[in-house]
Amino acid sequence: MxxxxxxxxxxxxxxxxxxxxxxxxxxxxxxxxxxxxxxxxxxxxxxxxxxxxxxxxxxxxxxxxxxxxxxxxxxxxxxxxxxxxxxxxxxxxxxxxxxxxxxxxxxxxxxxxxxxxxxxxxxxxxxxxxxxxxxxxxxxxxxxxxxxxxxxxxxxxxxxxxxxxxxxxLITGEKIKPGHTAIGIASNGLHTNGFSLARKILFEKCGYQANSRPALLEGVTVGEALLRPHTCYWPAINKAVQSSDVRIDGMAHITGGGLYDNVPRILPAETDVEFNRDALPVPSIFKLIVEKGEVDVVEAYRVFNMGIGMVWFIPADQADAAISICRDCGFNATRCGRVLHGSGKVRIL
Amino acid sequence: MxxxxxxxxxxxxxxxxxxxxxxxxxxxxxxxxxxxxxxxxxxxxxxxxxxxxxxxxxxxxxxxxxxxxxxxxxxxxxxxxxxxxxxxxxxxxxxxxxxxxxxxxxxxxxxxxxxxxxxxxxxxxxxxxxxxxxxxxxxxxxxxxxxxxxxxxxxxxxxxxxxxxxxxxLITGEKIKPGHTAIGIASNGLHTNGFSLARKILFEKCGYQANSRPALLEGVTVGEALLRPHTCYWPAINKAVQSSDVRIDGMAHITGGGLYDNVPRILPAETDVEFNRDALPVPSIFKLIVEKGEVDVVEAYRVFNMGIGMVWFIPADQADAAISICRDCGFNATRCGRVLHGSGKVRIL
Missing domain, CATH: 3.30.1330.10 (PurM-like, N-terminal domain)
Incomplete structure (x- = not known):
């Protein structure tokens, strides 16, 4: 080759x-x-x-x-x-x-x-x-x-x-129904999105260098925190799609546009999703950006993944099994929201 | 969609x-x-x-x-x-x-x-x-x-x-044998290769503007000649691979590296090809570049397609049929070389 x-x-x-x-x-x-x-x-x-x-x-x-x-x-x-x-x-x-x-x-x-x-x-x-x-x-x-x-x-x-x-x-999202559980899988930082805003705040506004160590990052440099590689969720997805205990009805990769823009890409028109923003820890690089840039919380969730790199939609009674698969594969995952009747909208509470 | x-x-x-x-x-x-x-x-x-x-x-x-x-x-x-x-x-x-x-x-x-x-x-x-x-x-x-x-x-x-x-x-070139004919299909100019050298000669050395009309281009501007779109040979290829009159044993797309570098990509190790450089007309944009840049002829054929955008290798007795297919599809095509015993080399005579 x-x-x-x-x-x-x-x-x-x-x-x-x-x-x-x-x-x-x-x-x-x-x-x-x-x-x-x-x-x-x-x-x-x-x-x-x-x-x-x-x-x-x-x-x-x-x-x-x-x-x-x-x-x-x-x-x-x-x-x-x-x-x-x-x-x-x-x-x-x-x-x-x-x-x-x-x-x-x-x-x-x-x-x-x-x-x-x-x-x-x-x-x-x-x-x-x-x-x-x-x-x-x-x-x-x-x-x-x-x-x-x-x-x-x-x-x-x-x-x-x-x-x-x-x-x-094929997993399309079409089978997502009110009552389904949203499982959030943790991200390790920005992945590959939101860098224009992040760089503007951290380097231009705050004047940080790549090797600056703001207290909030607890010893990690700004450069290290920003460069953490995009998490690959394939091991957990591969295990889940082969498992008879779990049927994933929809998955959203949380990239540019955050939960607000990416989840509706797979959401049936007659459903909404309510997310709980405290379900997974927000990585400190996001806290730093939001605090130093005085970024509005809705804006932050529209630009960044804010700690949730992927969302799975699962029948509620299979949520525990899905979370187990993620954890077995080394991912931090938890219930982070639920599907309701609605009109294709995302709310973050 | x-x-x-x-x-x-x-x-x-x-x-x-x-x-x-x-x-x-x-x-x-x-x-x-x-x-x-x-x-x-x-x-x-x-x-x-x-x-x-x-x-x-x-x-x-x-x-x-x-x-x-x-x-x-x-x-x-x-x-x-x-x-x-x-x-x-x-x-x-x-x-x-x-x-x-x-x-x-x-x-x-x-x-x-x-x-x-x-x-x-x-x-x-x-x-x-x-x-x-x-x-x-x-x-x-x-x-x-x-x-x-x-x-x-x-x-x-x-x-x-x-x-x-x-x-x-699959057409791989493995079946190309001494005695095969090389059919050249005309290009309309640089296609998408050799622009660094072309720009250097035409714009930097000669001081042409995109709208300059050097005599050699006969009324066409430098910009127009350079921007002519890459020829698509699919119509002729599609017709040939479906024809029972022609068996194409190898095809080379003449991009960066010209005939010298692209033909050996499909040539069996025990064969050479001799090309005849007068077989197809050299588009005037190449003549202009070579003349004004005092480009050595070997160098020119190593950087540019020099008028041959594609080469087909065909058993000699099918060459007429292959050329007919190309011409029926609106391409200028002709015999431009032959395959000999050798060691994977290209000569342009």
Whole structure:
């Protein structure tokens, strides 16, 4: 696999091919280790090849999502720490398709960069490979474009994931009913959303540096708190969708727009959800941002996940089983709300 | 479909959602018209859904590719002309998977931009939708991220395509043999490669403006010649792979690296190819660049396609039939080389 990635998929007229290849060599092993048996490797290859395993799916539905890391990259550049953003983009993508019940199959990245450099490049790719390994997702290829005029000293990181789900196991939210319980699963911080507001408050308004240690963060630096990688919820989702004790009727990945905007994406029109804001701890980075920025609480829940990175909607009598699965997988999870008759709205009490 | 694109897939914390939605409304119809029956549209959706049609494929192999437009975007910005770059990215992606025999199924885009603005945004999306319509490929979703700190007044455009091919109809190049004929299909200019060198010579060295009309271009401006959209070869490929008169044993999409780098990607190790550089006309934009930049001919063929955007390798007795198919589809195509015993090398005579 790594040969194909090196010689064919990671190629572009705009990139210093020799440097790219020598840096790729350092992470070749990691990228190769994500290979899955469904991957085909002919001698050449302009695209990546992945055979669908029809012994596992009768009516396979592909689920694909494309995302960027956004201005979290700016924080990575401030701290010259590039080993986490690969996890961010992979985990964000995995969550986005896992909420529909899909198993991640393969991932591809795009790096647009002013000047290819070490260790940035190999650290980003190593993070991608490690995050893919953790969920059994193959790195099928990628594209790197060196464009000094466009990116200057910056770079952008884009990821695309393709997964598959059996059609009758698609999770759409349509079966969410009044009486259902909302299970919240904890986030570890901002994940990859709300960085424009967070940076404005912490760096511009407060004048913090990335290595500042405000008392509220209890010894952790601002940079460390902001860069915590996006949590990947796939282990718990995978266990739950295979469990006969739990039927998840809807899942929402809480990204930009927070609970207010993401939950309605799967909510039937005749239901509302009431969330309890005290159900899960609010990570101290959010407390710092809200306090220093004097951010209104509704605004905060509209921009940030505020400690809830994912919500599952479950028949009430299965909530305990669902919470057990999450905890068995190492996640902090709890009841955080309930579904009522309504009109597709979210309230946070 | 357009509802999902508007409300779910084209969303990001970093983007002015209201502006994005009002601009999207202008191209809603075009995007909706790319819908394919395999697309599923549940009420919500964090990822796009596409069901594989198993009545058409026994052993479906997915073929995926990710690409950027590169610094051709800089020329689009110089001329404030944004209706062609969507065609560039779609057609580049389509060609990259079509050369392996894959039918394009769906496309997704990523736009990273300093400040979302009109008509840039809707013109880019309209170009994407139009180019997808032309090859029957669905626009399954996309992501737009507004990042003023990173992009300033610039933007980047990334595309991802997913296609499918029956496993035993994969075209890999493995069957290319000495005696095979290379068919060249004409390009209309740079496509999406070599822009760093082209811009340096034309704009920096020669001091041309985008609206300059050098004699060699016979009335066409430099901007117009550079922005000609990447040719999409799918109509000819689709016709050829379904024809019983022609068996294509290998196809190379001539992108960055030219004939020298792209043909060896599919060439068996024990073969060489000799190309005849006079087989197809060299578009005048290349003549201008080579002349004004005093570019060495080998260098030129290493950076640019020099008039050959795609090469097919065909058993010699089927070459006439293959050329007929190309011409029937409106392409200028001709014999441009032959396969010899060798060691995976390309010579251009």
């Amino acid at each position: 790594s040969k194909e990635i090196k010689s064919n998929l990671y190629r572009d007229a705009g990139v210093d091919i020799d440097l790219a290849q020598s840096l790729l060599k350092k992470v070749k092993q990691k990228i190769s280790s994500t290979k899955r048996p469904e991957m085909l490797t002919p001698i050449g290859g302009f695209g990546g090849l992945f055979q669908i395993d029809l012994s596992k799916y009768r009516e396979p539905v592909l689920v694909s999502s494309i995302d960027g890391v956004g201005t979290k990259l700016t924080v990575a550049m401030m701290t010259e720490k590039f080993d986490t953003v690969g996890h961010d983009i992979v985990n964000h993508c995995v969550n986005d398709i896992a909420v529909q019940g899909a198993e991640p199959l393969y991932f591809m990245d795009y790096i647009g960069i002013g000047k290819l450099r070490s260790p940035l490049y190999e650290h980003v790719l190593a993070g991608i490979a490690d995050a893919c390994s953790e969920v059994g997702c193959a790195v099928l290829g990628g594209e790197t474009a060196e464009m000094p005029g466009m990116y200057g000293n910056d770079f952008d990181l884009v990821g695309v994931i393709t997964g598959v789900v059996e059609k009758n196991r | 357009s509802k999902e694109i508007k409300s779910n897939l084209y969303r990001d914390a970093g983007v002015d959602i209201d502006l994005a939605q009002s601009l999207l409304k202008k191209v809603k119809q075009k995007i909706s018209s790319t819908k394919r029956p395999e697309m599923l549209t549940p009420i919500g959706g964090f990822g796009g859904l596409f069901q594989i049609d198993l009545s058409k494929y026994r052993e479906p192999v997915l073929v995926s590719s990710i690409d950027g437009v590169g610094t051709k975007l800089t020329v689009a910005m110089m001329t404030e002309k944004f209706d062609t770059v969507g065609h560039d990215i779609v057609n580049h992606c389509v060609n990259d998977i079509a050369v392996q025999g894959a039918e394009p199924l769906y496309f997704m885009d990523y736009i990273g931009i300093g400040k979302l603005r009109s008509p840039l945004y809707e013109h880019v999306l309209a170009g994407i939708a139009d180019a997808c319509s032309e090859v029957g490929c669905a626009v399954l979703g996309g992501e737009t991220a507004e990042m003023p700190g990173m992009y300033g007044n610039d933007f980047d455009l990334v595309g991802v395509i997913t296609g499918v091919v029956e496993k035993n109809r």
